[in-house]
Amino acid sequence: MEVHKELRMRCWIDIDGEKFFGPGRAQLLAHIDRQGSISKAAKAMGMSYKKAWSMVDDMNQKGQEPYVILHKGGNKGGGAALTETGKTILTAFNELMENLNEALRDGEEKILRLV
Template sequence: MELHKELRLRCWIDIDGERFFGPGRAQLLTHIDQEGSISKAAKAMGMSYKKAWSMVDDMNQKGQKPYVILHKGGNKGGGAELTEAGKTVLQTFNELMGKLNETLRDGEEKFLQLV
């Protein structure tokens, strides 16, 4: 019987020993950027609005600059958008993950043959 082997990599940024930014938050920022709404982003990810809001608030508080700005409701309703800092962090994280995954793929076959 052939076993399915997979080498996986996850990358997070910790601040004071607590996870601050990683794949989940990057995905949340991506959805906010696409949807223009924390609520719609949360729904797209299958998470509660409360959890999504908590993640955004944490990023805005602990990041060097806020990552997401909110627009108050009104006739057109409210919304959310990424700040330049949020866009830069997201882009840089995605580029880093691309490079790390490329490096992983380069050595994966050789390593998995040993396991």
């Protein structure tokens, strides 16, 4: 019987002991950036608008600066966009995850042979 072994890692930022930013929120920001809308981003992720809005509000409140700016409705309708801070945190987090995953891949074979 063949056994499937996998080395996994989780990475997120805590503020005062509570999860603040990680892969899920990074994915949400990426969808908002592409879609220009919190509701479209939520739909793409299979989550409720309420949950997506709550996550955006939490990031905007707890971050040093807001990550997402909302555009009021009108002729063109409303929408959302990442601020420069939002774009910067998204890029930095994705680069960090890339580096961590590369390091993980480098050591994975060696460690899994021992398990």
